Amino acid sequence: MVGNILAYALLTLWPSSNPFDPPRNLSLSLWSDLVGSLSCDMYASVGCSIGPGLGNLVGNFLMLLPLGFIVPIRWRLQFSPWAILAGVGIPILNECLQYALGTGRIATPADVVLQSLGYFLGYGACLALLRVSDSHRMAG
Template sequence: MEQLWRTFGNLIPIVLIVTPMLVVGWWALAVRRRGRQAAVQAYWTSGLDILIALFTLPVLYLVFVPIPGGVNNISLVPGSEVAKAFTYSSEAAVMQILGNLVLLTPLGFLVPLRTARMRSLTRVILGAALVSIAIEILQAVLGIGRISTVDDVILNTIGAFVGALLALLCLKLIGVRANENPVRATRSEGD
């Protein structure tokens, strides 16, 4: 628990400050889009855009904030950093695995809801892998005391895949086909 507080404690004031701004941004964006879209559609797409931004900010914070005294390293052997973490502490290893799985899961869930083109698991996997690779390369180049590892890429991609599976399941449950707009598909003809 102490590790969680040290990792995420700085995010609490940021979230408290940013959340009201995001709510106002959601409303303003929806109002602006109402000229081009129906009201429900404008609020739906604006809400998803704001949620994507909301989940992107902590990702950027967590992967680009320097670790004081951290060592820059690159590990290209799958499983090696996870195995090494288990030699230090099983709790730390589990936190590392879960953290990397969860990192891109919200984006894997939200992006297919927002964009019909991303309702393909192959596209989500490819997109998540590319984003994760870019993050690892930037961490290595910036020298911020983090280990750039293929384990992170694999776990981030699996997390995004799980998020996309959940999104596609939700869309299927409400009867939305892959190329349909969720708002239009769920509204009746009389609306």
């Protein structure tokens, strides 16, 4: 659990390696960020074929999926408001820290939405597996 959170913090709060990135960058347009990530227009200078932003979308979605899967096992939180708060609060806190620390990364609501969706997918998958496991235990 701690390892997952540390890896998440390192991946998202590590300063950008692009020297041209401004220290603080904020985008508040959810739809254009999601669609723009898939467009080659943003990445024409690097010879885009599929859209490097697809990796960004998938990466943000998968980033909190393991944490969402671990939470119900570790703390037995089944349909808890704390688990819901974590699924929304952690990505919001992360984006606020990216902006406040001036890491050179762009803080966007699209990242919050995708990371939360990944968390809740992991959370729901774990709850489903726990229910199946419990029903097999009772039947057997």
